Amino acid sequence: MTPASPADPDPAGDEHDDTTPHRLDTPPAAAGDGPVVEVHGSSGIAFQLGGSHNTQHIHQPAPPPPIPRGSDLPRDIAEFTGRHDELQRLVETAQAGRTPLITIHTVDGMPGVGKTALATRAAHLLTDRYPDGHRFVRLNTHTTTPAQPATVLAELLRSLGIDPRNIPDSIDERASMWRDRLAGRRMLLVLDDAATAAQVEPLIPANRECLVIITSRRRLLDLDGARPLPLAPMPPDQAAELFVRLSRRTPTPGDQPAIDKAVDLCGHLPLAITILAARLAVQAAWTITEFVDEVAASQDRLGELEAGDRAVNTAFDFSYHHLGPDLQRLYRRLGLHPGPDTDPYATAALDNIPHDLARRRLRELHTLHLIDEPAPRRYRLHDLLRHYAHIHTHHDPPHERDQALTRLLDYYTHTAQQADHHLTHTPLHISRCRPRPGQHPGRPGFGAAADG
Numbered sequence: 001m002t003p004a005s006p007a008d009p010d011p012a013g014d015e016h017d018d019t020t021p022h023r024l025d026t027p028p029a030a031a032g033d034g035p036v037v038e039v040h041g042s043s044g045i046a047f048q049l050g051g052s053h054n055t056q057h058i059h060q061p062a063p064p065p066p067i068p069r070g071s072d073l074p075r076d077i078a079e080f081t082g083r084h085d086e087l088q089r090l091v092e093t094a095q096a097g098r099t100p101l102i103t104i105h106t107v108d109g110m111p112g113v114g115k116t117a118l119a120t121r122a123a124h125l126l127t128d129r130y131p132d133g134h135r136f137v138r139l140n141t142h143t144t145t146p147a148q149p150a151t152v153l154a155e156l157l158r159s160l161g162i163d164p165r166n167i168p169d170s171i172d173e174r175a176s177m178w179r180d181r182l183a184g185r186r187m188l189l190v191l192d193d194a195a196t197a198a199q200v201e202p203l204i205p206a207n208r209e210c211l212v213i214i215t216s217r218r219r220l221l222d223l224d225g226a227r228p229l230p231l232a233p234m235p236p237d238q239a240a241e242l243f244v245r246l247s248r249r250t251p252t253p254g255d256q257p258a259i260d261k262a263v264d265l266c267g268h269l270p271l272a273i274t275i276l277a278a279r280l281a282v283q284a285a286w287t288i289t290e291f292v293d294e295v296a297a298s299q300d301r302l303g304e305l306e307a308g309d310r311a312v313n314t315a316f317d318f319s320y321h322h323l324g325p326d327l328q329r330l331y332r333r334l335g336l337h338p339g340p341d342t343d344p345y346a347t348a349a350l351d352n353i354p355h356d357l358a359r360r361r362l363r364e365l366h367t368l369h370l371i372d373e374p375a376p377r378r379y380r381l382h383d384l385l386r387h388y389a390h391i392h393t394h395h396d397p398p399h400e401r402d403q404a405l406t407r408l409l410d411y412y413t414h415t416a417q418q419a420d421h422h423l424t425h426t427p428l429h430i431s432r433c434r435p436r437p438g439q440h441p442g443r444p445g446f447g448a449a450a451d452g
Helices: 084-092 113-128 149-159 169-182 197-204 236-247 253-265 270-281 287-296 314-319 325-334 344-351 356-369 383-397 398-424
Strands: 034-039 055-060 105-106 134-138 187-196 211-216 227-230 372-375 378-380
Touching: 084 113, 084 227, 105 113, 113 134, 113 187, 134 149, 149 197, 169 197, 187 197, 227 314, 236 253, 236 270, 253 270, 270 287, 270 314, 287 398, 314 383, 325 344, 325 356, 325 378, 325 383, 344 356, 344 398, 356 378, 383 398
Parallel strands: 034 055, 105 211, 105 227, 134 187, 187 211
Antiparallel strands: 372 378
């Protein structure tokens, strides 16, 4: 048995002529030595056996190369409502007849705020401007099976019709091939649910004629060249419109207070509104007011926001469980705070950590869209996230919760006393709200209440 030497690499790259026989690189068989076996295809071993003077042909055709795909966008959302300004920002950079100045958009926001829906809607509006294809990649960061960049690149290359046998092993070579194949093409790429800039960087084409829309729960601050589009909960009028459309009801003027109450209970969060409206749509015996009053009376607010596989609580779970233990503890304690917002000093007291560390951790939670910053150094939880955090405080021993609240109240008492002392001992002709040179409002010694 004499193994054949491997076939030379195909210079055409992706295309193979699989009808040409692969002959042995051995001397011709002498008469009577046996059959000559020819292997047709790209795999197999050629060998000679003793026997009769006949030639056998074994046909082993290679698997056909993948068929190039044109578009794999999810179906468009017929009930898409609102977000006019945000859609305009995504669409205006791809006006026909000009090279876009911005080729990467990052749509970031809290869980359930509608990032994927917005990206999908924008992609469908832009399909005719990107004739060379549209790809929608689910990175699945907030699932149990997150996608790896190397695997995603292999799938993207296969989607262009590249034979899997010609796809390199290393992620750098795959990224290089992906960018090379997109040179001179106009393609639209949606990368959904990204974890970090490092995850998506290898997937981004180098060609400015391509457009990339990335959704993420994290602010991708370190993704060069990207234009961020932070997505907030819906304005009240758009939230109410979405609720009415999805509930399949024709409200009367008297139903408006109940509709407004419903979207308030949802925190104007599209996922929550979608779930609650879907429940109302199948409960025909209930009026809008009866239904909303029933939901408002529930002691399990997040439990009301579940329908089938959709649940606000589940969406929050994935973000919470991605945090490290220290951030999880801090987040739970923020749920204990009795006020509408907090600052780094109050947070430091609540979690019993240094001020600088509290500031860094608040920034990290803000980067992850788990808290908002409505004013400098003022941090606030979305209403549903506050409820979620408060529920999770029950995972802590009661004495730890009591100690955290005691530290917070002691801090506020001390701050109020310092402020009172400052005001009492400041002459009337001196401005009481202007610090002396070198002093900073909010620092101990001046009156920490300025930041608290």
